[in-house]
Amino acid sequence: MQYSESPNHMLKSWPLPFLGGIAFTFFIALLGMGLSKLPGFHYIGPLASAILISVGYRQVSAYPEKFRPGIEFSAKKLLRFAIILYGLKLNIGVVFHQGLPLLLRGIGTVAFSILVMYALAKWLKADAPISLLLGIGTGVCGAAAIAAVSPILKSKEEDTAISIGIIALMGTLFSILYTVIQPLLPLSDSTYGAWAGLALHEIAHVALASAPAGQDALAMALLAKLCRVFLLVPLCFFFMLRMRKCAPGNQKRRTKIEFPWFLIGFIMTSLLGSYLLGxxxxxxxxxxxSNLNTYILAMAMVGLGLNVNLATLKNRAFRPLIAMTITSILLSVLIFFTL
Structure with a gap:
């Protein structure tokens, strides 16, 4: 946004685009929360619903430039704050005391998802940045992982929004499929829960698929999922070092990788929730x-979704979607036969 006013006038008018942009994302997030309560939409959840509304708004109207400062604040600053709050969902004590075998399997899940997604993306000639984000989201914890890693990878907000939308859709479809076939599987409740927790994308998807199988299945599924969430921190630091190392030799000194300070907050809230507040x-x-965290994330999703121009993405999202579908199927089959 460009101003021609005097500096004093700019200072006086600054709160309007900033606060107006935050209010804009707040209102769209509210609509997304409401939409997620309707039949059908409750499967994809409030984050994907908020993205759908914001993407739809962008297609029928131009980006609200006058509110850009506040919208960008929601898409960037509030997103990091939401990731910090997300740490309260990770009980580190439970992971270390009960979930070490699942943690090792979780490492395999993350490595398999990223490597297979990378190979399929090359084979299908899919969009590389979106495919990488989808591989990370599939391996770790869906939208939260994509949101945490995207600033480290310097991903475009458009790519981040597309990846979150795709993973919400596919995670929902897979969780419904798991629920349908669960009575037909020769698995105990706890084994089925471990399968769901190791293979599905979001915490919400894991809960959706495992709850119908009973409390034992749900408890095991959430424990397996927490082990994967725990891996978000070392994975982010790995990519931070990787980005630095892969910079051209003559640019290494000039390459600045922003330290993900919000991950320190994520670790602190995890420790706080695990040993003090739990x-x-x-x-x-x-x-x-938890509801506040979901709402803040929904506001951030609105900010990201407003950057999506579907007219320019016809050939970018389809092939990563195919690659992710294949990766998710292979991951589910592999975990099923190795439990």
Whole structure:
């Protein structure tokens, strides 16, 4: 946005585009939360619903330039804050005391997803940045992983939004499929839960697929998923070092990889929730914090979705979608036969 006013006038008018942009993402996120309550849309959840509305808005109207400062604040700053709050969902103590075998399997899940996605993307000549984000989201924890890694990889906001939308759609379809076939499988409840927790994308998808199989399945599924969420931190640092190392020799000194300080916050909230707040925080308060985190993430998704221009993406999203579908199928089959 360009201004021709005097500096004093610019200072006085600055809060309007900033606060207006935040209010804009707040309102669209509210619509997304409402949409996610409707039949059918409750499967894809509030984050994907918010992206759908914002992407739809962008296609019928231009980007709201006058609100850009606030929208970019939601897409970047609020997104990092939401990742920090997301750490409260990770109980590190449970992971180390009960989930070490699942943690090792989780490492295999992450490595398999990224490497197979990379190979398929090359074979299908799919868009590389989107494919990498989808591989990371498939291996770790869906939208949260994509949102955490994208600033490190310097991904375009458009690519991030597309990847989150795709993974929300595919994760929903796979979780429904798991629920349908679960009664037909020769698996115990806990084994089925481990399968779902190691193979499905989002925490919400894992809960959706495992809850119908009973409390034992749900508990094992969430434990397996927490082990994968734990791997988000070392994976982000790996990519930070990788980005630095892969810079051309004459540009290494000039290549600046922003340190992901929000991951330090993620670790701190994880420790806080695991060892200090976990036993003393009322369930109602925990639920309110979780809902707040979801809403802030939805506002960030709106900011990302407004950067998506579908007219320019006809040939960019389809092949990564195919590659991710194949990767998810192979991952599910591999985990099923190795449990």
């Amino acid at each position: 036993d003393i925080t009322p369930a109602r308060v925990s639920e309110m914090i």
